[in-house]
Amino acid sequence: MATNADGTIVRWDHGAQALLGYPSREVVGRPIADLLHPGADRSLGRSLWDSATAGHGVMATVTAWHRDGHPLELEIWAAPVPARHRGGTTVLVFAADANTARGTPITASRRPRRGRWQPRPAAHRRS
Numbered sequence: 001m002a003t004n005a006d007g008t009i010v011r012w013d014h015g016a017q018a019l020l021g022y023p024s025r026e027v028v029g030r031p032i033a034d035l036l037h038p039g040a041d042r043s044l045g046r047s048l049w050d051s052a053t054a055g056h057g058v059m060a061t062v063t064a065w066h067r068d069g070h071p072l073e074l075e076i077w078a079a080p081v082p083a084r085h086r087g088g089t090t091v092l093v094f095a096a097d098a099n100t101a102r103g104t105p106i107t108a109s110r111r112p113r114r115g116r117w118q119p120r121p122a123a124h125r126r127s
Contacts, residue, residue: 002081005053005089007032019074019095021067032093037063037071052078052091061098073098 002011009032012024020035027035036045040063048058057079066072077094 001032001093001095003032003091003093005091007049007091010090016095019097020064020072026067035064037065039063039071048078049091052080053089055080055089064095 001009001013001016004010009027009030012022012027016027017023022035032049033042033045036042044060045062048060052058057077059075059077062074062076064072064074074095075098079092079094080089081092082089
């Protein structure tokens with residue numbers, strides 16, 4: 001997902017929908033803070049967001065509100081990206097269910113699908 005500098009959701013993808021249950025038509029244009037669990041510390045969220053829009057990548061654990069009505073603990077990574085056409089900053093947000101993200105090893109079953117870009121081993125790179 002992505003937001004503009006004030007925290008309004010501007011992009012919502014299938015991964016975000018699968019994680020939180022909301023289709024894009026229900027979240028694009030809304031503040032990302034609307035996805036936080038009602039009991040979540042909003043001042044912490046604001047502080048993290050201010051850091052991200054100031055040009056610093058942030059990582060945190062937050063409690064979001066799934067569309068089905070249950071809390072969901074998320075590991076989030078937010079990275080600022082300069083907005084090319086509008087000025088300001090877009091913040092890309094990567095999120096994963098915290099209960100499955102912690103300590104999950106990369107295994108052969110999680111290799112990229114065929115046709116995806118994969119870096120070549122150093123011995124095969126052109127100079």
